[in-house]
Amino acid sequence: MWQYFQQRLDGKSSRYKHLGKAGSQAYLEAVEQIFLRAKIEALDRSIETLNQGLKDLIEETSKYNKDK
Numbered sequence: 001m002w003q004y005f006q007q008r009l010d011g012k013s014s015r016y017k018h019l020g021k022a023g024s025q026a027y028l029e030a031v032e033q034i035f036l037r038a039k040i041e042a043l044d045r046s047i048e049t050l051n052q053g054l055k056d057l058i059e060e061t062s063k064y065n066k067d068k
Contacts, residue, residue: 020026 019030
């Protein structure tokens with residue numbers, strides 16, 4: 001899931017991007033984007049955990065109902 005940026009002088013693709021001078025507007029925007037991406041990934045993991053818990057609960061409930 002790497003995003004590749006412009007090619008280096010040797011012609012190979014790079015997966016790194018210079019964010020600019022620390023404190024510059026471009027740098028602050030890049031840092032904010034990185035932070036937001038981390039939050040989205042954490043939410044995705046939480047959703048997956050909840051979905052797995054729901055699946056487990058449904059399986060256990062169906063087992064319980066079969067035993068009756």
